[in-house]
Amino acid sequence: MITVSTSILEARSYHHGDLRAALLDAGLAALETQDIGDISLRQLARTAGVSATAVYRHFPDKAALLSALASAGIEQLAAFQQAALAARPQDSGFATAGRAYVRWALANPGLFRVVFVHSCPDTNSVFGDSAAARMLQSYAAEVENDPAQAQQLVVQAWALVHGLAMLMLDGQLPPDDALIDRVIDPRALFGIQSGSNSDASP
Amino acid sequence: MITVSTSILEARSYHHGDLRAALLDAGLAALETQDIGDISLRQLARTAGVSATAVYRHFPDKAALLSALASAGIEQLAAFQQAALAARPQDSGFATAGRAYVRWALANPGLFRVVFVHSCPDTNSVFGDSAAARMLQSYAAEVENDPAQAQQLVVQAWALVHGLAMLMLDGQLPPDDALIDRVIDPRALFGIQSGSNSDASP
DNA sequence: GTTTAATGTTTCTAATGTAAACATAGCGGT
DNA sequence: ACCGCTATGTTTACATTAGAAACATTAAAC
Numbered sequence: 001m002i003t004v005s006t007s008i009l010e011a012r013s014y015h016h017g018d019l020r021a022a023l024l025d026a027g028l029a030a031l032e033t034q035d036i037g038d039i040s041l042r043q044l045a046r047t048a049g050v051s052a053t054a055v056y057r058h059f060p061d062k063a064a065l066l067s068a069l070a071s072a073g074i075e076q077l078a079a080f081q082q083a084a085l086a087a088r089p090q091d092s093g094f095a096t097a098g099r100a101y102v103r104w105a106l107a108n109p110g111l112f113r114v115v116f117v118h119s120c121p122d123t124n125s126v127f128g129d130s131a132a133a134r135m136l137q138s139y140a141a142e143v144e145n146d147p148a149q150a151q152q153l154v155v156q157a158w159a160l161v162h163g164l165a166m167l168m169l170d171g172q173l174p175p176d177d178a179l180i181d182r183v184i185d186p187r188a189l190f191g192i193q194s195g196s197n198s199d200a201s202p
Numbered sequence: 203m204i205t206v207s208t209s210i211l212e213a214r215s216y217h218h219g220d221l222r223a224a225l226l227d228a229g230l231a232a233l234e235t236q237d238i239g240d241i242s243l244r245q246l247a248r249t250a251g252v253s254a255t256a257v258y259r260h261f262p263d264k265a266a267l268l269s270a271l272a273s274a275g276i277e278q279l280a281a282f283q284q285a286a287l288a289a290r291p292q293d294s295g296f297a298t299a300g301r302a303y304v305r306w307a308l309a310n311p312g313l314f315r316v317v318f319v320h321s322c323p324d325t326n327s328v329f330g331d332s333a334a335a336r337m338l339q340s341y342a343a344e345v346e347n348d349p350a351q352a353q354q355l356v357v358q359a360w361a362l363v364h365g366l367a368m369l370m371l372d373g374q375l376p377p378d379d380a381l382i383d384r385v386i387d388p389r390a391l392f393g394i395q396s397g398s399n400s401d402a403s404p
Numbered sequence: 405g406t407t408t409a410a411t412g413t414t415t416c417t418a419a420t421g422t423a424a425a426c427a428t429a430g431c432g433g434t
Numbered sequence: 435a436c437c438g439c440t441a442t443g444t445t446t447a448c449a450t451t452a453g454a455a456a457c458a459t460t461a462a463a464c
Contacts (some may be wrong), residue, residue, distance in 0.1 A: 053413075117372055161368060222444085243422090252443070253444050
């Protein structure tokens, strides 16, 4: 929740206080129960208790609002991954981060789609310079000395977890926790014997 | 193109001849230039030269029409893969099919999304019992004797190519042909030394 | 305290999915 | 030949959407 202390307790004034944050909150909340396609600006405006077109004072259009939601989503994803890493420091960080990626996607399907699927054709690579991306690259560098090979490993690992998340989200694969562990098994993938020890075993 | 011989040349009668096929053709054509979200029933009806609500005589709702388009898309994908396999019989079929998957996705972004991303939450796994899926499984069985391991290989391979396709479609990775070849390299993946020989080299 | 820029509101338009009622045409049975 | 039945299209209607334009209010600067 983005909390913003508006001027104290001015319950209902003409101006909202921080409508922008309220709309983003409404968007994040809505994405927990709805899919992206079913979200309308009007709905968010209603939730924020404001007229439909007030949105346009803060976002040029719908895409801009979704783009802002995407940024919030990326931060959440990175935080979730780092929490997972902190919780099991003895495991392969590479695999732990990957599993967290998929689990976060399954736990936040709407937001995940906003981040990766929706993000309008040119506002792309919103993920490219995020904390999550840097984390992934540093793990790859640990495992591979050759930078070109490390880069390839990054892409392969990203594609694997992203594809797994997508297929599960779209109902093509069962959203099975054990399946995630099996697919993202450092011992079976990429010839990685892992720097740290691995754990999850079928 | 779905060609249907209506009764000969009855140019403009009240009844269309085969509106269902015409709508699907219009949909496939539209998906070549537009993304799924921008396609409307009314547009397809216009293209078919018919009133907006005529669609509902052939499809209960928009989702049903898209679902029919998805079936057509899956067939196209499988045909494309088999053409790729036939064109290079000496290569690793596993890798060739995977590259074809990604290339087809890049060549048909709209239709690919209809097949895998859109397909409504419960009409899922439209791909599950397709020719493409069976092909994938038979290749996995060639490489892995243990059926459980083969199944895991299927999922890993599918996730990898699907994720690569998605990330490229969504602008997160450059839609680079060489990158596809590098990521889907049987020598680097899954410890496969391949039954046949491999080719593509960086 | 007046001006001003930021923020919200009303009102409007064009597009969309879909329901309901109506129209037309080809078919089978008599 | 006629009569209806059913499949298929059409018209009309409605609720909802994204967004533009013009107007209202308020907080803050001067």
